[in-house]
Amino acid sequence: MGPKDVLDYAKKHGAVMVDLKFVDFFGTWQHTSVPIHRLEESSFEDGFGFDGSSIRGFQPINASDMLIVPDAGTAQMDPFMAHPTLSLICNILDPISRQNYPRDPRYIAKKAEAYLKQTGIGDTAYFGPEAEFFVFDSVRYDVQGHQASYAIDSAEGHWNTNAPGSLGYKIRPKEGYFPVSPIDSLMDLRTEMCVNLAKVGVEVETSHHEVATAGQCEIDMKFNKLVTMADQLMWFKYVVRNTAKAHGKTATFMPKPIFGDNGSGMHVHQSIWKEGKPLFAGDGYAGLSELALYYIGGVIKHAKALAAITNPTTNSYRRLVPGYEAPVNLAYSSRNRSAALRIPMFSPSPKAKRVEVRFPDPTTNGYLAFAALLMAGLDGIQNKIHPGDPLDKDIYALSPEERKDVPSMPGSLSESLEALENDHAFLLKGDVFTKDVVETWVEYKREKEIGPVQLRPSPYEFFLYYDA
Numbered sequence: 294m295g296p297k298d299v300l301d302y303a304k305k306h307g308a309v310m311v312d313l314k315f316v317d318f319f320g321t322w323q324h325t326s327v328p329i330h331r332l333e334e335s336s337f338e339d340g341f342g343f344d345g346s347s348i349r350g351f352q353p354i355n356a357s358d359m360l361i362v363p364d365a366g367t368a369q370m371d372p373f374m375a376h377p378t379l380s381l382i383c384n385i386l387d388p389i390s391r392q393n394y395p396r397d398p399r400y401i402a403k404k405a406e407a408y409l410k411q412t413g414i415g416d417t418a419y420f421g422p423e424a425e426f427f428v429f430d431s432v433r434y435d436v437q438g439h440q441a442s443y444a445i446d447s448a449e450g451h452w453n454t455n456a457p458g459s460l461g462y463k464i465r466p467k468e469g470y471f472p473v474s475p476i477d478s479l480m481d482l483r484t485e486m487c488v489n490l491a492k493v494g495v496e497v498e499t500s501h502h503e504v505a506t507a508g509q510c511e512i513d514m515k516f517n518k519l520v521t522m523a524d525q526l527m528w529f530k531y532v533v534r535n536t537a538k539a540h541g542k543t544a545t546f547m548p549k550p551i552f553g554d555n556g557s558g559m560h561v562h563q564s565i566w567k568e569g570k571p572l573f574a575g576d577g578y579a580g581l582s583e584l585a586l587y588y589i590g591g592v593i594k595h596a597k598a599l600a601a602i603t604n605p606t607t608n609s610y611r612r613l614v615p616g617y618e619a620p621v622n623l624a625y626s627s628r629n630r631s632a633a634l635r636i637p638m639f640s641p642s643p644k645a646k647r648v649e650v651r652f653p654d655p656t657t658n659g660y661l662a663f664a665a666l667l668m669a670g671l672d673g674i675q676n677k678i679h680p681g682d683p684l685d686k687d688i689y690a691l692s693p694e695e696r697k698d699v700p701s702m703p704g705s706l707s708e709s710l711e712a713l714e715n716d717h718a719f720l721l722k723g724d725v726f727t728k729d730v731v732e733t734w735v736e737y738k739r740e741k742e743i744g745p746v747q748l749r750p751s752p753y754e755f756f757l758y759y760d761a
Contacts, residue, residue, distance in 0.1 A: 332363075415566055562647045634649065
């Protein structure tokens with residue numbers, strides 16, 4: 294769809310406003326809106342001005358003028374606005390140089406796609422994330438100098454078996470996978486989410502209740518090219534949250550909102566193609582090509598540094614805990630979900646051959662995560678990093694002595710940021726990431742997230758130590 298097509302599309306749907314969406318450095322959609330008459334064909338080159346200093350991770354105040362330039366190919370009608378609103382995803386440009394802004398995550402993802410072609414290894418990288426989430430009936434939290442608390446509730450929660458008006462049918466911990474209604478109370482809500490996703494051009498493959506109690510869900514999107522898939526992940530989060538809100542509920546992609554039950558991950562399926570042919574299919578282990586094994590080797594080698602991007606919050610490491618059923622074990626296997634990298638075996642078709650990286654979670658910035666995973670895999674291919682033998686065992690069932698030889702993911706955001714500082718040369722190839730991007734990411738996470746969390750006592754510390 295070109296600029297003129299977008300204007301015709303907006304007119305056809307009676308749009309009265311244009312919503313200009315862009316992603317901040319850490320993965321949250323931001324937006325500004327203009328009346329439809331302000332959108333012209335020239336707008337797709339000239340863009341619209343905004344204050345970059347007010348956006349997390351962007352320009353300092355002394356160089357704050359920036360441009361958002363809409364991408365005509367992203368035009369959709371927003372399904373949630375009361376008045377017909379055209380939505381456009383935008384790129385960020387410097388108004389003086391007219392160059393793409395190096396800290397724009399969407400630009401970084403575009404550079405990763407371009408670098409793949411530049412290497413000659415392939416011309417297309419496909420990604421398919423499985424972003425799990427919780428739907429709660431209420432959430433309350435309070436953080437002050439003298440008190441802190443949080444409380445979530447869900448009609449499905451196992452703790453509500455004795456609540457007034459309870460009809461039973463609660464989900465016991467770790468027993469929420471695939472039950473039918475009335476135990477799964479969210480089927481209609483998920484279906485409405487699927488309908489709304491289709492309205493914005495996102496193709497859904499499956500929808501189901503996930504393992505945890507209290508409304509854990511999964512809706513899987515069909516794989517797509519890297520940048521397009523990152524765009525669709527932004528729509529996915531937007532649709533899930535707004536559909537839940539329309540029904541008086543709240544949705545969260547926080548990895549570990551509930552103690553004692555499964556957290557929310559975002560398994561990322563990925564493959565490389567060239568001239569319409571899948572490059573991950575071959576006659577090796579699990580039907581993989583040697584190139585695919587090298588890709589796996591690159592992801593495993595750089596996994597600890599990748600975690601700073603794919604698992605970017607302190608809460609991410611409440612889920613990634615060694616010794617529990619979490620994808621912390623840096624091994625690969627076919628069908629085996631206790632390994633951090635799995636080769637799905639649902640179909641014998643070469644087109645279905647892919648690698649599933651299981652450690653990321655849905656708080657990640659999809660543009661950066663997909664780009665970083667691709668860069669790690671390409672580094673593995675370029676340097677022929679073989680991942681070693683597969684581990685076709687239940688790693689969770691291994692003894693501590695047996696498990697000590699299996700490397701694992703970092704245990705904290707601090708550890709992953711340190712790994713990224715020490716291992717990021719693979720991200721800098723082709724100028725996909727820059728040193729400034731890496732340094733800004735690390736500095737912000739330490740100053741704005743790790744430090745404030747470390748300084749605050751938690752309620753459980755009172756339980757442990759108040760009478761010490």
